[in-house]
Amino acid sequence: MTAARNKSVLQSSVETLTDEIGRIVAERQDLRATGAASEALEENRRRLASAQSELSRLLIERYLVRPQVALTPQSI
Secondary structure (H helix, E strand, O other), rough: OOHHHHHHHHHHHHHHHHHHHHHHHHHHHHHOOOOOOOOHHHHHHHHHHHHHHHHHHHHHHHOOOOOOOOOOOHOO
């Protein structure tokens, strides 16, 4: 996969995951508003934490500056 393609897939994944986090948060608000059982809230919390963790990983991957390998005459 090319660098441009990797960036495009990563961009799409970040946006998709951000949307999913929004849906999980809205679901959590509904659960709280309706007095849901603690088990339902815990399951929602775990999904939210997992999605946020994955988003962090994707953002680090997106913005992590990787050192360039210098080409020297000996390595060519």
